[in-house]
Amino acid sequence: MMTKHTFSLIFTLSLSLLLTACGGAPADQPKLGTVSGVVTMDGAPLAKANVRFYPESGRASAAMTDDSGNFELVYIRDEMGAMLGKHSVKISTLDEANDPFGNQGSETVPEKYNKKTTLEATVAEGDNTINFDLESK
Secondary structure (H helix, E strand, O other), X not given: OOOXXXXXXXXXXXXXXXXXXXXXXXXXXXXXEEEEEEEEEOOEEOOOOEEEEEEOOOOOEEEEOOOOOEEEOEEEOOEEOEEOEEEEEEEEOOOOOOOOOOOOOOOOOOHHHOOOOOEXXXXXXXXXXXXXXXXXX
């Protein structure tokens, strides 16, 4: 009998293989702006946090912060950046993409920055530096 964890692993690997087999970027890819920044919580760098930018329509961009809280958004595969325009931003220490069943540890970032996000950012052409100073309360 297949466990939820085994099923999740097989599903994720299959999806990854399917997506990588699709080839290069589409000809109708939107214009992107590069986005980097630093995420802190209560003044300290927030390490290993998932940062996701969701445009009003289209593909989201994502990154994971390093030990110093630095991030650089990836649009798709090795294409850096995010679509131009306004984005809703979610920051979380949980990795929902790799564990769709929610079996990870406890979230350290308040819901107002992820599930019930109030964060927004606007991406312009060229290089964008967007920092997030979060508060644990």
